[in-house]
Amino acid sequence: MTAPPLLRVEELSVRFRLREMVVRAVTDVSFELRPGRLLALVGESGCGKSVLASTVLGLLPGNAEIRGSVRLYGNSARGGASSPSSASGPPDGLELLTASERTLARHVRGRRIALVPQSAATALTPVRTARSQLVETLRELRPDIGDRHREADRLAGRVGLEPAALDRYPHELSGGMAQRVVLALALAADPDVIIADEPTSGLDRPLVERTVDTLRELAGDGRAVLLITHDIAAAERVATDLAVMYASRIVEQGPASEVFDDPWHPYTRGLLEATPARGFRPLPGHPPSLSALPPGCAFRPRCSQRDTCTGDPALVPVAPGRALSCARLPEEGRGARGPLTGSEPIGERSC
Ligand SMILES: Nc1ncnc2c1ncn2[C@@H]1O[C@H](COP(=O)(O)OP(=O)(O)OP(=O)(O)O)[C@@H](O)[C@H]1O
Numbered sequence: 355m356t357a358p359p360l361l362r363v364e365e366l367s368v369r370f371r372l373r374e375m376v377v378r379a380v381t382d383v384s385f386e387l388r389p390g391r392l393l394a395l396v397g398e399s400g401c402g403k404s405v406l407a408s409t410v411l412g413l414l415p416g417n418a419e420i421r422g423s424v425r426l427y428g429n430s431a432r433g434g435a436s437s438p439s440s441a442s443g444p445p446d447g448l449e450l451l452t453a454s455e456r457t458l459a460r461h462v463r464g465r466r467i468a469l470v471p472q473s474a475a476t477a478l479t480p481v482r483t484a485r486s487q488l489v490e491t492l493r494e495l496r497p498d499i500g501d502r503h504r505e506a507d508r509l510a511g512r513v514g515l516e517p518a519a520l521d522r523y524p525h526e527l528s529g530g531m532a533q534r535v536v537l538a539l540a541l542a543a544d545p546d547v548i549i550a551d552e553p554t555s556g557l558d559r560p561l562v563e564r565t566v567d568t569l570r571e572l573a574g575d576g577r578a579v580l581l582i583t584h585d586i587a588a589a590e591r592v593a594t595d596l597a598v599m600y601a602s603r604i605v606e607q608g609p610a611s612e613v614f615d616d617p618w619h620p621y622t623r624g625l626l627e628a629t630p631a632r633g634f635r636p637l638p639g640h641p642p643s644l645s646a647l648p649p650g651c652a653f654r655p656r657c658s659q660r661d662t663c664t665g666d667p668a669l670v671p672v673a674p675g676r677a678l679s680c681a682r683l684p685e686e687g688r689g690a691r692g693p694l695t696g697s698e699p700i701g702e703r704s705c
Pocket residue numbers: 370372377379397398399400401402403404405406415417584644
């Protein structure tokens with residue numbers, strides 16, 4: 355049986371109004387994060403992945419205009435003091451987009467939803483040891499804990515770090531160790547949802563794999579994880595679900611193994627073919643500026659099917675658990691499924 359979602363994002367759009375332009379950073383994005391699952395959100399630089407994460411956490415600047423819904427639900431699978439349905443907390447199904455800053459700060463950020471930021475090195479305070487930062491975070495988020503040093507050691511162990519490493523200053527930590535400290539900080543309040551925004555940038559392959567494996571384990575503990583990454587191989591290694599973002603929209607979504615085995619959107623195919631494991635063929639062209647998005651499908655100028663395509667890019671379900679934003683739907687999507695290559699027949703979507 356599928357567990358109910360911890361986070362439900364519906365029809366989310368974000369734009370930034372600047373003096374001379376409007377940047378459409380996120381357009382009509384919908385997805386759910388469920389306990390035990392790791393959703394990887396992949397896409398080229400600048401497509402809106404980080405803005406999406408900041409929106410969920412209520413961290414956007416004042417010039418952002420937001421539409422849609424982001425709701426946070428309790429985790430009946432894990433229970434826990436930080437459940438939003440607990441007597442002192444906000445209601446189950448809390449709408450994060452309209453929640454007050456006080457509610458977000460007291461009940462959500464770091465407590466229910468933790469962020470693992472892009473750069474571990476800059477996330478840590480340089481003049482204090484990792485332990486002192488972890489103990490202070492525990493004091494703030496878990497005042498009930500008596501022996502914070504012991505809890506800090508436990509958290510270090512949970513993320514694969516020798517407790518002795520906590521006594522180092524950030525400049526004495528390797529990139530991988532710093533990343534682990536940041537993960538331990540994210541776990542301090544035992545959050546139900548973890549958003550990891552490019553947590554592996556700058557790490558070598560073994561450390562990338564260790565880091566994403568840890569995230570997968572954390573999902574396995576009954577949390578929901580959103581992994582934002584450029585690293586398709588890392589996503590393929592650990593994701594249970596995949597969302598592919600292009601020019602502010604999710605263009606393909608579904609169970610990770612299905613999308614990796616049989617990508618339907620021409621952009622997804624291009625992204626996968628650009629990986630070393632699948633031929634290393636770079637995707638031609640560049641994404642459009644989010645301040646000058648073309649009408650209709652933003653991928654069209656780069657798409658091999660552009661000469662025969664006329665459709666609009668709304669994301670629609672095309673098979674159980676799978677959704678696609680492409681007016682040219684693979685024949686396989688209508689019923690019988692099979693491997694798709696770029697040259698196979700495609701048909702107009704009927705919706
Ligand atoms: N405060 C802001 N004001 C105006 N535009 C912004 C603001 N923040 C982000 N943007 C724009 O929103 C778009 C999406 O940015 P975002 O950082 O989400 O991309 P990304 O997919 O996470 O890229 P990367 O993978 O390189 O981090 C970019 O065009 C960016 O310049």
